[in-house]
Amino acid sequence: MKRLTNKRILLGITGSVAAYKGADLVRRLRDAGAEVQVVMTRGGAEFITPLTLQALSGRPVFLHHLDTETEAAMGHISLARRADLVLIAPASADFLARLAQGRADDLLATLCLASAGPLAVAPAMNRQMWSQPATQDNLQRLRQRGVHVFGPGSGGQACGETGPGRMLEPQEIVALSAALFDTGLLQGRRVLIDAGPTHEDIDAVRYLSNRSSGKMGFALAEAAVEAGAAVTLVSGPVALPTPERVTRIDVRAAEQMHAAVLDRAQEQDIFIAAAAVSDYRAAQPLPGKAKKQARLTLELVRNPDILRDVTALPRHPFTVGFAAETENVEDYARAKLRDKALDMIVANEVGRGDRGFESDDNELLVLWEGGRKRLPLGPKGRLARELITLIAERYGAEEDTAQDTGPAAGQ
């Protein structure tokens, strides 16, 4: 079965008799690996108690009203921004109408408006309500805006009638939700990613390193797998679990990372260098644990340049670098793109508390020869999926050019 590991799903439950299935849906979404935040409309809370959903989701349920405590921090905006998917199941006819009109008259409707991520609805209503032109018009408008419509199914209804309008079964909704993340954009491609910091030993117990957490590289590995790629992840020392279906190779120091990447780079279609590799290492690591001294001078030497060495290979993969900068981000990144002969560079500003190193959020500026795209501030998981989509597009475009002009060096 397709998985929803690490996906943050904001589950909206609205006023339909099918709301009771929401309990099973929460359980199944969690079994598939998702983190579920339930938000209920006034109607939804008439059909099933928030307590049940709170117990099953393991999180407080947010209700229709705007809660003063959550709102002190503009809670509805952060709830919407955190979600990888907003899923409304069941979606009542009334809620679909409000959604189609772009209303923000309760918490759930406001969240749908405030979310930039994907939105899916699983309609549930009596067959007559379903076939009304008003309902069908609303659905049509929502589809045109890119809203995913799951179902409905057809069959016996709670009102005793038979026909279309039944909410799909929870397991069908889980499968359709998981399929939204499996894009197939890199089907059959081999992708190599490096991630995390490196540790450069000073003595037997101390090392030089940096604040990279590895979260962005790991999120990219997960997104690349979902896009259908065979992914190898070369990771520096991080405290992160290996994403499913990813081959992981653990290394400590830059020289090991260099060897692990260079050994494999020629067989890859795409290489994404998301690791924060130390530029320097100690020329001569001290033996044992060095004793305190009044002054200690440490001589540093340059580490090998992984990116430069990969793009210098006679048959090198489509190569994407990262540039973490504290100022003049775009200028430095453009220079690095050219200097290292990269196909793409992903620039991010670090040293700000709300993004970049160690943070769950990031904001990226992606540059390539003749183009640029900004990926606005958001959770690293979502940004990783957007970045993988962009990489797949650019990789496809370069492949097309290579085919048009005959065999190109390096591709």
Ligand SMILES: Cc1cc2nc3c(=O)[nH]c(=O)nc-3n(C[C@H](O)[C@H](O)[C@H](O)COP(=O)(O)O)c2cc1C
């Ligand atoms: C017993 C009962 C069952 C209902 N079932 C449904 C339903 O399955 N689908 C639907 O769209 N509306 C149904 N309704 C009507 C909605 O609950 C009503 O439109 C409500 O205002 C929706 O609220 P919401 O938009 O806050 O979710 C039902 C109403 C009652 C009294």
